[in-house]
Amino acid sequence: MKYKIVIDSCGELLDRWKTDEKFESIPLTLTVGGEDIVDDESFNQAEFLEKVAQCPECPKSSCPSPERYRQAFDCDAEHVYAVTLSSNLSGSYNSAVLGKNLLSEDKPEQKVHVFNSCSASAGQTLIAMKIEECEEAGMDFEQVIKTVEEYIQSQNIYFVLENLETLRKNGRLSNMKAFVASALKIKPVMNGTPEGTIAQLDQARGINKALVKMVDYVVENAKDSAEKVLAITHCNCASRAEIVKEEILKRIEVKDVVVLDTAGVSSMYANDGGIIVSI
Numbered sequence: 001m002k003y004k005i006v007i008d009s010c011g012e013l014l015d016r017w018k019t020d021e022k023f024e025s026i027p028l029t030l031t032v033g034g035e036d037i038v039d040d041e042s043f044n045q046a047e048f049l050e051k052v053a054q055c056p057e058c059p060k061s062s063c064p065s066p067e068r069y070r071q072a073f074d075c076d077a078e079h080v081y082a083v084t085l086s087s088n089l090s091g092s093y094n095s096a097v098l099g100k101n102l103l104s105e106d107k108p109e110q111k112v113h114v115f116n117s118c119s120a121s122a123g124q125t126l127i128a129m130k131i132e133e134c135e136e137a138g139m140d141f142e143q144v145i146k147t148v149e150e151y152i153q154s155q156n157i158y159f160v161l162e163n164l165e166t167l168r169k170n171g172r173l174s175n176m177k178a179f180v181a182s183a184l185k186i187k188p189v190m191n192g193t194p195e196g197t198i199a200q201l202d203q204a205r206g207i208n209k210a211l212v213k214m215v216d217y218v219v220e221n222a223k224d225s226a227e228k229v230l231a232i233t234h235c236n237c238a239s240r241a242e243i244v245k246e247e248i249l250k251r252i253e254v255k256d257v258v259v260l261d262t263a264g265v266s267s268m269y270a271n272d273g274g275i276i277v278s279i
Contacts, residue, residue: 003135004077008064008092009039010085010265011117011124012233014258023128024072026082028092028265032059039264045236048264049272059268063092069099073112079141081148082114083127085265086196089120113145115152118196121266122231122278123157125258129229155278156221157192158201160210162273189214211240211275215247222279225252231278235262235270244275254279 001022007013009027017023018041027040030048033055037048052059063085073080082100087093096114103110115131117124130151134144187210189202201217204210222228230248234241241259249257262270270276 001075001077003079003081003131004072004075005128005131006069006072006080006082006096007124007128008082008084008090008096008265009263010090010092010120011083011128012121012260012263012266014125014129014260017128022077022132026064026068026072026096028064028090029062030059030264030268031062033057037264043264043267045261045264045267048267049236052268052271061090061265061268063090063095066095066098066102069096070102073099073103073110074107078111079135079144080110080112081131081144082112083117083124083131084114085120085124086118086192087116088118088196089198111141113141115148116196118152118194119155119157119192119278121157121262121270121276122233122258122260123155123192125233125260126155126229126231126278127152129258153194154223156218157276157278158214158217159190159270159274159276160187160207160214161190161270161275162187162207163271189217191217207273211244212247214275214277215244215251218248218277218279219251222252222254225254225279227255228279229256229258230254232257232259233262233266233270233276233278234259235267235272235274237273237275240273240275244277248277 006024030037032051082096084092093116100112187207188200202213232241
């Protein structure tokens with residue numbers, strides 16, 4: 001096997017990757033009311049969202065161990081790449097780097113690179129797609145790393161959520177001003193910063209108006225869009241995702257579009273009805 005792509009479970013897998021040995025998802029663990037839920041192929045989004053809605057405590061996530069990453073990296077692939085959640089949002093990146101270092105003690109010849117996505121969810125999916133594209137084009141290991149790191153710097157991610165409580169209570173909005181407008185149904189338009197933190201771009205009254213503003217930001221900042229893939233991830237709101245896709249495609253041309261339902265970690269943070277867009 002020439003290459004392998006390891007992606008932590010905040011990044012959604014394309015359907016074709018789920019049966020491809022070149023791809024492996026490393027699960028985070030979600031905790032709701034004292035119950036641990038492994039974010040793997042057994043994850044049931046509907047059950048999870050119901051448990052979150054019924055639990056007074058905020059759900060939490062814990063990252064994979066360095067040993068779990070080491071096991072994933074220890075394979076017969078010539079080139080191994082990992083794509084993790086932003087290091088400013090999770091310990092997954094540091095854990096993967098430790099896993100790489102553990103493996104290098106036993107197999108110093110194994111080529112492994114860990115990408116800090118500076119993103120999450122759909123952003124990670126697109127990064128894995130870029131790695132795949134580079135490898136299939138026959139690039140060497142160092143060239144893939146350089147190309148993908150540049151791609152990460154050019155990537156934009158935006159999201160509109162029905163509910164910010166999980167992000168707020170888990171300290172992921174530390175750089176944002178306190179958000180207390182929920183009674184007015186004010187919905188913020190959020191984005192990922194180049195450093196991989198979360199910022200508020202704008203806000204609107206009601207989710208539909210917020211989505212319109214998000215689409216405006218996507219279109220305005222999408223440079224060279226015809227050469228890029230658009231990814232839309234939704235939490236239990238496929239029709240909303242379809243509307244967002246159609247509105248974006250009315251205004252810009254893209255190379256391809258993928259629309260995915262959130263896996264566990266993204267479901268936890270996006271909450272029911274959340275939309276994430278990356279390009």
